[in-house]
Amino acid sequence: DTAVSQTPKYLVTQMGNDKSIKCEQNLGHDTMYWYKQDSKKFLKIMFSYNNKELIINETVPNRFSPKSPDKAHLNLHINSLELGDSAVYFCASSPEVGGNTEAFFGQGTRLTVV
């Protein structure tokens, strides 16, 4: 069974569209994240949720809205997509807040905005 799964794996869409990426973890972890990896492979955290509560929001445009219906799911909705949003988006989870952030990552969603 996949521990952290994201769908879709690939997403190609036009500028101005709204899209969502879904993430689910079956590890029983309390904390989930979204990271963005750009074309130079640079990874940066976007959001972190602990038990459905937002705890990190790193200077991300308001067009990005995470939603956590329960602690096993963290979805990412993006409005009015722009060319610069093209990247690989990784979902991750870790067992606890503070201490060892042993994060487990999903396989990534490659978003291409045309």
Add this chain to the structure above:
Amino acid sequence: GEDVEQSLFLSVREGDSSVINCTYTDSSSTYLYWYKQEPGAGLQLLTYIFSNMDMKQDQRLTVLLNKKDKHLSLRIADTQTGDSAIYFCAESRGGGNKLTFGTGTQLKVEL
């Protein structure tokens, strides 16, 4: 990463040891990690070290931490072609579980 630096490329011959280096600036980092990313794949946690340790060994992997110089290294013994990937160091700063990643080192293993 904004404060975590790595060299971009490393090329080694199969069977040799690889040493990947990382420097960070936040002395309050509690845990430091090494992740591996193969092409088209997610990040796989390889190992981590707590900031009060100097060294950690796990099979072919050895992590060295010099807290005074804020320098972290990952040594891979007997490097194999399957070790070819991008390696990221990351630091965990207190509160919020935020991981700050390094710029990544592309390791190429040649026959």
